[in-house]
Structures are given as C-alpha cells and as structure tokens.
Amino acid sequence: MAKKDRMSGNEAVALALRQINPDVMAAFPITPSTEIPQYFCDFVANGQVDTEFIPVESEHSSMSACIGASAAGARAVTATSSCGLAFMWELLYVAASDRLPIAMAVVNRALTGPININADHSDSMGARDSGWIQIYSENNQEAYDNFVQAYRISEHKDVKLPIMICQDGFITSHAIENIVVLEDDVVKNFVGEYEPGNYLLNEQDPYAVGPYATAPYYFEAKRAQAEAMSHVKDVVLEVAKEYEKISGRSYGLFEEYRMEDAEYAFVIISSAAGTVKELVDRMRDKGIKAGVVKVRLFRPFPGKELAQALAKVKAIAVMDRAESFSDMGGPLGAELRSALYTQRLNIPAMNYIYGLGGRDLLEEHIEQILSELAQLAQSDEPIDGYRFVGARD
Helix, strand or coil, rough: CCCEEEEEEEHHHHHHHHHHCEEEECCCCCCCCCHHHHHHHHHHHHHCCCEEECCCCCCCHHHHHHHHHHHCCEEEEEECHHHHHHHCCHHHHHHHHHHCCCEEEECCCCCCCCCCCCCCCCHHCCCCCCEEEEECCCCCCHHHHHHHHHHHHHHCCCCEEEEEEEEEECCCCCCCCEEEEEEEEHHHHHHHHCCCCCCCCCCCCCCCCCCCCCCCHHHHHHHHHHHHHCCHHHHHHHHHHHHHHHHHCCCCCCCCCCCCCCEEEEEECCCCHHHHHHHHHHHHHHHCCCCEEEEEEECCCCHHHHHHHCCCCCEEEEEEECCCCCCCCCCCHHHHHHHHHCCCCCCCCCECCHHHHHHCCCHHHHHHHHHHHHHHHCCCCCCEEEEECCCCC
C-alpha cells in the first residue's frame, strides 16, 4: 500500500534506488547531487541494499566504473551535476554506443563559468546529443516516479540505452515536499530482476563491448542506436501505463495543462512549469486563454506529438533554461520550431531564455510574455530572433 511522506527530491531519488537495489553504484560528490550517494551510502552501510558502492576519484571514473559494471551484466547507477556531468562527456557517448542501460540521476546546475551552483539546464542540455534518454521532473514526486520507471525503459529489449532522470538543483533537490511512495515489494516487482542477455561474464557466449569500428561498421552501429532511440517513446508510454496501475499517477511524453481552449501556450521543462501553471491560472481569471505544455521526455524529442498538441493555438512561448549560443535561441526552442515546421504548422513561436544560474521567473515576466504573444499572433512580420526574460540590460 502506498504511503505519504515528506522528503527532498534527492532523498526521494535515493529512496527509489534503495527500493530498486541496483548491483553497483559509483559516484563522486558534487553540489547539488551529493546527497543522493550520501543517503544511499547509509543504506549500504545499514545492510538495506546489496549494492556494491564504489567511491571514485572523479566523475569520469564513476561513469567508467558504471560502464564496466553494466558491460559485465550488472545493473549500474550514478548521480551527478553540472561540471561532474561535463567531466563524463567522453564516456556518455561510450555508454550509449555500447548500448548499456545505465541510469543516472542528474541534478541540474549551471555550468561554469562564471562559477554558479544554482539551477539551469546547461549541463544536461549540453549532453542532449550523447545518445542518452532524457526525462525531466517538475517536482519531488516526479523525481521519485521517474526513477522507479527508469530501468524499465532503458533495459527494454527494443531500447538498451542509458537514461538520465533530471531534476532542478536546490529547487526540488533540497526542498521538502509531500509525496506518496510505493511499498518496497511493489517497486521491486515492478522493476524486476535485470536480465542483461549479452554480457562480458557470460562464458557460454563470448561477447565484445566497445570494439574498434572502421568505416564499414561505424555507420551501421550509429544507425542501430538511432533505431533503438526511435522505440523509446512507445516504451515510455507502455511503462507509464503499467506504473499508473500501481501508483494511480499518470505520465506521458509531456503534460498538457489548460490546453483545451488555449490561445497562447507556454512550452517548458522541469520545476518552473509549476510556477507557470499557477500564473496561467491567474491569467485565466483575467480572461486570458493561456495553457502550458510541460515536456517530460526530451530525448528522444516528441516533436510530432507536441506539434499536434499545439496545433490550435495562436502563438507559442518556448521557454529555455539554457543558452545554446547559436544566436537562434535555446535547445528546446530549436527542437520545437523544427517540429512545427515538419508538421507544416505555421504558428508563431517565440523562444525565451529564462532562469539562467537560478534567476527567478516572476509573474511580471509571464504577463510581459503574454502581451508579446498577443502582438505576435496578429503580426505577419518575421520573428526577430529570441529574447531573454528577467536579465538586466
């Protein structure tokens, strides 16, 4: 039977990991994800899990250890943030190309420089093309639920890819919220035992991991990765449907909020979605028909599905908590505009960069954006690039 509790997002992820009981965890501390391996070490020390915890000298080493463990047939996990994720860069591609279903808790934090320890999405968005599945969490409940579902997605026979479950540093990772957690045996039965199939320690079936691939083979390996990624959306929905049966909580590729008759839509990721939902409610009280589409699955990107969800609105604000330095906007903006184009939807979409380094998103910002969207919907002029929200000139 599910039970109510109060805990931080980091504690919620650590609890999910205790219930999953992975074979190996390798981690190096970095703010604001440090608490996850810290909590988990207590579970190891108290005999509450059978996990082999590997204290390493760097994040590069933690991913190396996870790759070795996963290739050997173990269920492996790690946690990191910001520069720690950047230090893994080379190995993120190795894990994905070797088709290893490693899970990683990413507690989003701005990348240096200048040095900043607060939330934005520059770390995980920088890794968006590394071949990892990416799922984002709005709140502590979602951080817990997403991690319980993570291995069922990544270990699926049609996927076999690593997965990162992301939440916003400090905003959810350290804030205490009421959540509902499942019983240990319910999670254990839902996740199931890991059956790796091909692995290095299977002496009955010799197997190579990460071989050198010359031109006649490399292209096909990448094509196979792309094919596996194309299966992820269906698997995410399949797993979510099963998870709803045991939890009562429903998940999809994204969440639509007050979109039934919306004329203006905000497309956004993670914790700020809660802020925008609240402000949209206030705008509705003023007669402004606004709605929110909160993206949960970013990799692979559900472009066709998002375009369909937005097909009837007059204008869109695409909210990015990361700057791509492309002079065209952020990563979510680029992906969504591409999706609208490929679905032949001529809907004006303005890209807004907000919240870098933990900057607050305020009610006055949303009011200003809605005013700009109303003007955008009535104009035939080309969209003039992208805009920064809440930055001092």
